[in-house]
């Protein structure tokens with residue numbers, strides 16, 4: 216155990232709250248409807264907005280006719296590019312600034328994609344606004360849209376920025392020589408389609424102006440980002456903008472940036488001088504709030520007879536929009552995943568007439584590891600080697616790219632424990648060799664990985680005179696359990712039961728936190744809350760030390776411990792007093808601790824990642840090609856587990872999304888019109904309960920002091936990484952059919968392999 220770890224243990228006097236599988240502290244609020252989402256905040260004199268989308272995907276608006284719409288009773292205003300106020304450019308992602316391009320609604324007649332907003336209607340009621348929106352008519356100068364990466368291949372270009380921190384073209388060693396010298400090779404193209412986040416809660420905004428002060432209730436993963444963007448758009452100081460988001464009904468990255476409807480709602484509210492509520496439709500969300508970009512990836516692996524990789528080549532294209540840049544960094548994990556001296560990673564972008572893609576759950580790893588882990592599986596069959604053994608042979612003992620030691624890495628244990636729980640040893644190596652009655656049975660596995668990311672985060676902890684405490688930071692709970700885990704961290708630090716701690720988040724009046732994305736929140740905000748809690752305790756100790764009436768008078772900080780809402784002497788626990796007694800006597804209403812958590816990521820001494828191994832069993836109907844996932848096991852090393860129940864739930868959620876990716880999810884673009892043809896949940900299929908088997912989740916015991924002071928690594932995103940590959944590999948094992956383009960729909964299996 217390191218000094219850092221010991222220090223942590225020594226100060227966790229109330230040890231035991233963190234790690235407990237306590238129920239969600241916000242559970243009751245949610246099931247009783249008491250949890251207010253963006254469109255549920257009341258405002259007096261509310262007006263309602265509805266959007267109008269373009270019917271073409273490329274061209275210019277020639278004319279726009281709002282006369283019929285304006286006659287609808289209750290209509291207050293219709294905003295188009297002809298009468299919209301000038302709005303300053305909104306950064307795609309405030310954290311990235313100009314590099315990521317810009318998004319400016321209703322500022323010109325140019326149309327870049329189908330469904331792009333061309334008008335916004337404000338009316339007394341939502342129904343009136345929607346009716347009027349239906350009556351807005353536009354004529355266009357239409358150009359053929361770019362809709363197909365195959366057809367647009369000639370326009371492939373280098374990304375402007377880096378690809379997940381690495382150059383878009385990266386080489387180590389000599390990959391081409393390594394490939395040609397290999398005894399065994401796999402060289403294939405893998406494809407992943409456009410996918411949509413489809414959170415339960417639609418994107419929605421309520422905008423309220425008071426003079427030149429703006430309050431925005433937004434469905435977001437990033438309150439401070441929305442504030443920053445609104446300040447720029449409207450040319451007002453950041454202090455004049457308050458953004459509130461107490462609950463987010465799922466985000467998966469789609470709510471991590473500021474989309475055009477947010478400034479439009481605020482502009483409309485300013486114009487009609489009333490609060491404006493704008494709820495987007497599921498259809499609008501398909502066009503306007505980003506998506507996972509389509510990828511076409513070549514993975515070439517060379518290996519010696521013993522399985523040692525002699526070369527890894529991972530290159531290909533993803534799409535972006537014609538007006539903005541987003542790179543799906545599918546080669547990201549390949550740099551560090553396996554020990555090979557020879558590697559080339561290369562990515563290009565193909566602009567299409569679609570809305571700009573964005574982060575979607577483990578952006579990069581999810582699509583990239585489908586390709587890499589499928590290729591590893593293909594290689595294992597060529598080598599006649601067990602897929603786990605192949606991965607162990609190529610296990611990276613240190614980060615092969617950064618040449619740094621791992622902070623912690625229990626991947627080997629993950630393979631072992633996962634395989635044991637899943638019953639991997641029962642798998643017959645031969646494909647299409649296992650049947651259950653008429654069904655084909657297959658088992659597949661894949662590695663999962665996700666880097667440890669951090670964001671600077673601030674928190675405040677206030678211990679109240681009544682012996683309760685409030686922990687504050689403007690982070691978000693996307694449904695993941697952040698309220699609960701942060702409550703546990705605060706409670707443990709303060710030596711209070713969880714019932715006496717309240718966590719307040721999602722409001723830019725609270726200390727600053729960054730986007731709730733990148734699996735960072737527990738590490739970043741949790742560490743900030745721990746720091747703020749300790750600062751508050753330090754101030755309490757100062758009070759008792761200086762107060763002659765206190766039984767702890769004169770005792771140094773080291774001589775005093777925190778337990779059960781009391782300070783007491785380490786060597787004489789009977790001698791002490793409660794927070795309530797201390798604050799009452801001092802006539803202090805509350806005592807406050809603040810902490811700014813900074814991470815020194817520039818001078819990294821270790822490479823930090825969460826790791827996992829995932830195992831899928833499928834059952835395939837040989838006549839219909841229908842694939843059912845019948846069992847799934849995942850073993851993960853995510854650092855210290857703050858709440859076993861919630862962490863396991865996170866892991867299950869990612870696997871569910873991975874099942875969708877493997878078997879169902881695909882956004883289909885009409886290649887002629889550039890319209891998304893399956894833009895609703897009837898046509899875009901996501902897994903429902905009947906599609907989801909029992910899942911066996913194992914979480915390793917670990918404490919990663921380099922990842923974060925609280926020992927946690929990231930838990931949010933790793934759970935989807937590898938899930939699709941494990942299923943695709945199981946499908947191959949069941950059938951002998953290798954499907955390299957997702958999703959694995961029945962048409963890709965029927966008549967082939969064991970289904971022939």
Ligand code: MOS
Pocket residue numbers: 436466467468469471574575576577578731732733734
């Ligand atoms: Mo996540 S895609 O970083 O919200």
